Amino acid sequence: MAKFLYDVLIIGGGPAGSAAARLLASWGHSVQLLTKPLKGRRFLGESLPPSCQKLFDLLGISEALGQAGFLASAGNTIWWGDHRTRTAHFADATKGWQVERRDFDRLLLKLAAQAGSQLQTEALVRRVELPTTDTSPLQPEGTVHFLTKSGPQSSHARFILDCSGRSGIIARRGFRNYENSRTTVGLTAVWEQPNGWPLESQTHTLVESYGDGWAWSVPVSKSRRYVTFMVDPQATKLDQRHAIMSCYNTELAKTTALRSLLNGALRVAEPWGCDASLYSAHKYGVPGVLLVGDAASFIDPLSSYGVKKALASAWLAAVVTHTSLTDSSLSTAALGIFNKREEQMHDALSRQSAQFFADAAKEHLHPFWTGRSAPDGVLPTHGTPNMPDDxxxxxxxxxxxxxxxxxxxxxxxxxxxxxxxxxxxxxxxxxxxxxxxxxxxxxxxxxxxxxxxxxxxxxxxxxxxxxxxxxxxxxxxxxxxxxxxxxxxxxxxxxxxxxxxxxxxxxx
Ligand SMILES: Cc1cc2nc3c(=O)[nH]c(=O)nc-3n(C[C@H](O)[C@H](O)[C@H](O)COP(=O)(O)OP(=O)(O)OC[C@H]3O[C@@H](n4cnc5c(N)ncnc54)[C@H](O)[C@@H]3O)c2cc1C
Structure with missing residues (x-):
């Protein structure tokens, strides 16, 4: 049987993978997206800032998102460094989105399929052969090997996008830089308060820092909110049996505002943990391969910019892929732009988070804070003059x-x-x-x-x-x-x- 050669194979069906698949398919390319089943996985509630709107428009998904009924968020309420309450509404009364990621990811996958991408939503990618010109000198070709319910399969393409998030199916093959000094684990549980929460701004994301960690809470409906603690795994007893529940309770007891808020509320799911340690890459793309979204780099969730960064990265990856597939004379320039932009995006967001940590470190003199106050491997901008094109x-x-x-x-x-x-x-x-x-x-x-x-x-x-x-x-x-x-x-x-x-x- 003659084998089918896709233009693009996409590994991973999170926001980055679905967005890249939708764009490339709508621009006329044959695209296959391979992703693990959504079923059986734990998902977070996450906040998306109003500035995501431009990307949603670019992807042509604003209307579908509007109809999906995600909670509209008006801003943030913060206790950062001290116990003062700071309420920040989004500028010009714009609204962000509070999303349950399972629903958000499912919707984006559907929209990628509607644009013509071929989805394999029960595919576990196990091995990748990067595109080379070995098989056909004029048409480089890579192969992705994956497991489905019906057994092992392989697909072939001219371009492969690694959108597999932290798994980094390709990224881990020598591209990734780990920031070992900053390991962080997020401990999450879901809470219900059937009569609503005693808060002035019900739709706000809540953020609270404390001695050696920070907590935040994302409401996803009037009565339900996700509450997560960000901790240093080395300073907890997470490796012990039943440790997650007791660690979760210990961290909750360290907070003031969130403890008071959750008093009397019902925890509806056992807490679970996820890795939130930082990393970047020393290179974000090579000919025929791009690392996109969290596969490329992971920024501190404090920024609430992870999904926005993933969508922006996906858009640029689609532009670079489309250009390379349609005009090979521009491939090198396009790849150069991708590498530069991904690095700039990671560095700028890392600096921003480090500043927030430095602010909290003034109140909490603890290595959790001081250690996160300077971005690893990112050149500081403090004290350097403004750019002469500013x-x-x-x-x-x-x-x-x-x-x-x-x-x-x-x-x-x-x-x-x-x-x-x-x-x-x-x-x-x-x-x-x-x-x-x-x-x-x-x-x-x-x-x-x-x-x-x-x-x-x-x-x-x-x-x-x-x-x-x-x-x-x-x-x-x-x-x-x-x-x-x-x-x-x-x-x-x-x-x-x-x-x-x-x-x-x-x-x-
Ligand atoms: C604790 C925590 C809180 C966060 N809070 C926020 C927030 O409030 N707002 C925000 O914007 N961001 C937040 N983020 C960041 C956000 O979750 C990520 O930046 C975003 O999910 C990146 O999207 P992505 O598509 O690049 O990767 P992912 O969403 O991780 O998607 C990767 C996809 O690849 C699939 N995959 C992985 N391995 C394989 C394989 N071998 N085979 C097939 N498929 C595979 C996965 O199943 C998944 O579907 C948070 C992150 C953490 C850890």
Whole structure:
């Protein structure tokens, strides 16, 4: 029998796998998603911030999510470091989602299938042969071996996405960096309070720190909430029999707000534990293979950004895969972007969590807190100057201020290309593919190797093109806004000043 070669095989049916499968199938690729059965697994209640909305729109799943009836969340109530209650509503009255992950994952799988992905939801992946050109030089091919109820099977594809979360079916084969100093276990139980909870903001996620751990609670309905404690496994007796229940009770007794809240509530499930230790990867993709979502890296759940990060990673993986499958000349550039973006995303979120831990460490002088206050292997940003393409930084740059004065004073401007004007082609991300675009390449500015196209939404390449054709700044501004998405006058003048200050344009 002739074997079928999929364009893409996806290992894992969590948010990352389903999102990547949906996008790639809807963009016309043959996709098979292999995942373990949902049945028999423990799932958490999780909070998703309002900023997930953009990703849901991009995936075309907002309407289905709206109809699914997940609890809408209005913000967070926090006792962090001390016993003061801090209530933070989401900005502009936007809403997040409180989801039972079993239901959320099931819905996303259904939406991936609706887009045309072929799902194998009872498949345990056991071994992967990474794509090589051994079998067919023009069409690299990889193989995934998996076990189903009807026995062992194999599938073949040109691209393989590891979306298997912490299991990291491919990630564990030498890609993963473990942050050994920060092992954490989450101990979770589900609680019911049939008459509702004595809280001002019923839909809020609750977070409380204490001496050597922290707790949080996610409501998933009016009466039901998940309550989890994050602890250092080395400082508990979790290795003993019946340890989870007693450890859970011990941690609960250390809290103030949550203990009081749960007093009189009914615990409806035995507590269970899950690993929440941090890791990243030294590489997030190689030709034909990408590590996506939690398979790539795991950030502290404190951020509530895990699912958002998984969806963003899935979208980028789909863009990179689609580009590589349709235009092999861009494969290397696309892979480079994926590696860079995944690293940046992990580092930025790790820094953010470390700051929260440092805040709590001021009150709780314990290694649990001090040890988590600096992100492992991530360069600190404290004390380093802002990036020179940061508009706020540029506003204070004396050469930019001088250029701004020149523009303001001149009755007429005669702008021409300056000595530092150089435009080069760089890879850029669009919603569906990586493309090559023109960008300014100015010596020593900005310091990345990526060049620069936009500053505060002003298209610098377009501005450089139009500038020599006008003598009056208002005319130039009007023409610019006619040719490009309109920008504000202060942003426009700022960008023009920067181009003059950096020698990209000069004024006679
Ligand atoms: C204690 C805790 C609390 C958290 N709270 C939040 C929160 O409130 N908000 C938030 O946004 N994030 C939270 N997170 C993070 C969030 O759960 C993850 O970031 C998110 O699930 C990542 O999605 P994913 O698709 O990459 O991986 P996963 O959701 O882990 O999906 C991986 C999939 O791969 C499948 N799989 C694994 N191995 C195999 C195999 N061999 N064969 C076949 N299939 C396989 C699994 O069954 C699973 O379906 C929390 C995490 C923890 C540990």
């Amino acid at each position: 508009a706020e930084y540029l506003k204070r740059d004396p050469t930019v201020l001088a250029a701004f004065e020149t523009i303001k004073r001149s009755r007429e401007i005669h702008l021409s290309p300056g000595p530092c004007l150089q435009i080069k082609r760089y890879p850029a991300i669009t919603t569906r593919r990586i493309v090559m675009e023109d960008r300014l390449s100015v010596p020593n500015w900005p310091p990345s190797e990526q060049g620069l196209r936009f500053l505060r939404d002003v298209d610098l390449v377009r501005l450089v093109e139009l500038a020599p054709k006008h003598r009056q700044v208002p005319d130039l501004y009007e023409t610019y806004n006619r040719h490009s998405p309109p920008v504000s006058l202060p942003d426009f003048l700022g960008a023009l000043s920067v181009l003059l200050a950096k020698g990209v344009l000069e004024c006679r």
